[in-house]
Amino acid sequence: MASDDHTTPTALLRQEHELILEVAGALAEMLAGQPDEPLDYDTVSRCITFFRLYADACHHGKEEDLLFPALAAHGLPEQAGPVAVMLHEHEEGRAMVRTMGASLPAAQAGETAADASLTNAAADFVELITAHIGKENNILFDIADQLITGPACNDLCAAYGELCDELFEGRSKQDLVEIASTIVNRS
Numbered sequence: 001m002a003s004d005d006h007t008t009p010t011a012l013l014r015q016e017h018e019l020i021l022e023v024a025g026a027l028a029e030m031l032a033g034q035p036d037e038p039l040d041y042d043t044v045s046r047c048i049t050f051f052r053l054y055a056d057a058c059h060h061g062k063e064e065d066l067l068f069p070a071l072a073a074h075g076l077p078e079q080a081g082p083v084a085v086m087l088h089e090h091e092e093g094r095a096m097v098r099t100m101g102a103s104l105p106a107a108q109a110g111e112t113a114a115d116a117s118l119t120n121a122a123a124d125f126v127e128l129i130t131a132h133i134g135k136e137n138n139i140l141f142d143i144a145d146q147l148i149t150g151p152a153c154n155d156l157c158a159a160y161g162e163l164c165d166e167l168f169e170g171r172s173k174q175d176l177v178e179i180a181s182t183i184v185n186r187s
């Protein structure tokens, strides 16, 4: 996966969406296997790590700290309209992933209520993030591609690169891509 795609202000983010959707799809498959087979809690734990650190810290971090302010500078406010909707959905997703993480230990210990809380939050998150990415890819990002061009686009992509080079709770972006690979290629 190229991390240096500077052709548009959203190319890298669209690439990251593909990986997020792959992991969400793997989680959806695991949930669909319920209740006939026990949930693979170790893989669910990896999903939670991936969603917290890749989807949120690394990916939403670039949207919230870099793309959305750049859109605001080009006349698209953060307080209303599509950007406000995206910010609200990021918060909803964070709450769902927090619920997943909080429920996991007791679910792993065999508590039925915790398992239900975990699976409900996981299903809600899969639905939310799938629809959310669709809206970004098909609406907001098309607007961004028209608004942010030339030097502004180059500056934004350079800033993306700096954020991607950070560590997220000690993990590099590549570490998180490898976690995603473990999830998607689980046996």
Ligand SMILES: [Fe+2]
Pocket: 013, 017, 059, 060, 063, 133, 136
């Ligand atoms: Fe996104």
